[in-house]
Amino acid sequence: MATKSSNAAKKKEVKKETKLGMTVKKDDNFGEWYSEVVVHSEMIEYYDISGCYILRPQAMSIWETLQAFFDPEIKKMGIKNAYFPLFVTENVLQKEKDHIEGFAPEVAWVTKSGKSDLEVPIAIRPTSETVMYPYFAKWIRGHRDLPLKLNQWCNVVRWEFSNPTPFIRSREFLWQEGHTAFATKEEADQEVLEILELYRRVYEEYLAVPVIKGRKSELEKFAGGLYTTSVEAFIPHTGRGIQGATSHCLGQNFAKMFQINFEDDKGEKGMVWQNSWAYSSRTIGVMVMVHGDDKGLVLPPKVASVQVMVIPVPYKDADTTAIKAACESTVKELNTAAVRADLDTRENYSPGWKYSHWEMKGIPLRIEIGPRDLEKSQVRLVRRDTGAKVDVPMTELVEKVQKILLSIQENLFNTAKEKRDACIEKVHTWDEFTTALNNKKLIFAPWCDEKEVEEDVKARTKGDHGAAKTLCSPLDQPEITEGTVCFASGKPAKKWTYWGRSY
Ligand code: 87F
Numbered sequence: 001m002a003t004k005s006s007n008a009a010k011k012k013e014v015k016k017e018t019k020l021g022m023t024v025k026k027d028d029n030f031g032e033w034y035s036e037v038v039v040h041s042e043m044i045e046y047y048d049i050s051g052c053y054i055l056r057p058q059a060m061s062i063w064e065t066l067q068a069f070f071d072p073e074i075k076k077m078g079i080k081n082a083y084f085p086l087f088v089t090e091n092v093l094q095k096e097k098d099h100i101e102g103f104a105p106e107v108a109w110v111t112k113s114g115k116s117d118l119e120v121p122i123a124i125r126p127t128s129e130t131v132m133y134p135y136f137a138k139w140i141r142g143h144r145d146l147p148l149k150l151n152q153w154c155n156v157v158r159w160e161f162s163n164p165t166p167f168i169r170s171r172e173f174l175w176q177e178g179h180t181a182f183a184t185k186e187e188a189d190q191e192v193l194e195i196l197e198l199y200r201r202v203y204e205e206y207l208a209v210p211v212i213k214g215r216k217s218e219l220e221k222f223a224g225g226l227y228t229t230s231v232e233a234f235i236p237h238t239g240r241g242i243q244g245a246t247s248h249c250l251g252q253n254f255a256k257m258f259q260i261n262f263e264d265d266k267g268e269k270g271m272v273w274q275n276s277w278a279y280s281s282r283t284i285g286v287m288v289m290v291h292g293d294d295k296g297l298v299l300p301p302k303v304a305s306v307q308v309m310v311i312p313v314p315y316k317d318a319d320t321t322a323i324k325a326a327c328e329s330t331v332k333e334l335n336t337a338a339v340r341a342d343l344d345t346r347e348n349y350s351p352g353w354k355y356s357h358w359e360m361k362g363i364p365l366r367i368e369i370g371p372r373d374l375e376k377s378q379v380r381l382v383r384r385d386t387g388a389k390v391d392v393p394m395t396e397l398v399e400k401v402q403k404i405l406l407s408i409q410e411n412l413f414n415t416a417k418e419k420r421d422a423c424i425e426k427v428h429t430w431d432e433f434t435t436a437l438n439n440k441k442l443i444f445a446p447w448c449d450e451k452e453v454e455e456d457v458k459a460r461t462k463g464d465h466g467a468a469k470t471l472c473s474p475l476d477q478p479e480i481t482e483g484t485v486c487f488a489s490g491k492p493a494k495k496w497t498y499w500g501r502s503y
Pocket of ligand 1: 129158178246
């Protein structure tokens, strides 16, 4: 039997834990809310180097789920995994000097081993073009060596100085980087779009985040490439766009720089056409920002390592043994049907405390089992996304749970899309543009597609919250009707383009 003093100790412990709940509302202070969610959901632990974060199992399992989707998909396309070194010499890095110029401040260097200076400093890869392409030049000789299609899963380091944010902008992050070389531009063009479609699926099918597939402007594209495509997401709470992933056609720029040549079937010399493409651990941050609420994290069932948490609800003199047994068999039955279910049997926490605890961690569905449920041979299901409760006969457990998980996945996407779409504002004039920008809109405008005009828009919108820029021109273009002019320059419009502030 528990003594008075040990009961008091238990209570104290519960109280201390209770303090770990969410204290900031998403609407009140988005930045603090985000930090609180990623830490309290146990995805992130802050580290003693600014801009570096520990990815805890809750985060890593999501990364692995996305990898388990993407990796087999690219293998079906004939892309093979490889691993290149983390380090690159200054000499090789400088080969890309025209494009690296803007990036140079972000490159981190190793200058010492122990107490002695290295003979030459070596850089830590910020991306691997310069690491890989000298070997592409070596490995590609004739047309039979093409296409060469490699991918690597790795970390990269970019010593960012502005506002580090877990997942979204960190100094070290995880990504996959694909690097491919073809004999013809047509093959390269086709792959760019195939990869972009996989990125759309990562966001929309797994993370339940709607994205726009589009092409980057000349100003926003990767300067080393020919053209850049991307998937763009939007965060309604901050009114900012965020680049979700990129798929570049590099053209022959790198082939020239690194002399990646081949002999075609007629014995004629040619230069390869290249692509590169990447998505990173930023995907997870976008998901958190889009779905999270005042109670904490909200996980789409497809990426939740635990989809269902079963919680026993023992009333004072209820048969706790029977309740526990029912909980255990519920978990077992769900696991057998490949539903990822777990059981919280801890006795030093009340059911109510557990409800908010697992809500904060984003578990999509909770099952409560109490004495009344046992009597009626039912369980109570509570959805994380809507809070809706439904009592389900134990005989229909698996079927109902599977159906609800699918419905949660669908509802998260639909809700996110509705909220995103409600932020889209079509504008035709500069006045409408600035008003929409101040109202945190995702702006859709006819544009003349001139670099100088985008630079001008940037300059004219510079302010405390950052300037407006193009996010992308959607691949799916509405018609430009006769006489439509650019919102910023008044010249004839060439395309419809999304504009806004961005991360
Ligand atoms: C930071 C420091 C040095 C971006 C950098 O997008 C170099 C760079 O080249 C740099 N930040 N970039 C562009 C990366 C282009 C490209 N690389 C392969 C991708 C996809 C994956």
